[in-house]
Amino acid sequence: MSDTSHNTYFDGGVQSLGFETAAGRATVGVIAPGTYDFNTEAPERMTVVNGVLEAIVDGESDWEIYPKGSGFEVPASSHFQVRAEAPAAYLCEFL
Secondary structure: OOOOEEEEEHHHOEEEEEEEEOOEEEEEEEEOOEEEEEEOOOOEEEEEEEOEEEEEEOOOOOOEEEEOOOEEEEOOOOEEEEEEOOOEEEEEEEO
16 A cells, blocks of 8 residues: 555544545544634545545535535635534545
8 A cells, every 4th residue: 555645633633544446545544623724726526435425625605514425626726624523424525
């Protein structure tokens, strides 16, 4: 698994494993309870694989709730916030 990378953000509040798929780069990760701000370079699709995330994508004003199995897309060169009240897991695909 030499193409796998481990990243830790926000003092361990978010941890992810990056890997390559046939469709391109992706990460899977765990988000601890809290609110986190992210900037994007490439467009992304975030899918909640366990738990519940709330998110605000750049240009929106209200938090949206994303339960397990749902997700949202984030444009390139933008910003989004996520928050979790309990640990949650996600899949992030770079589009």
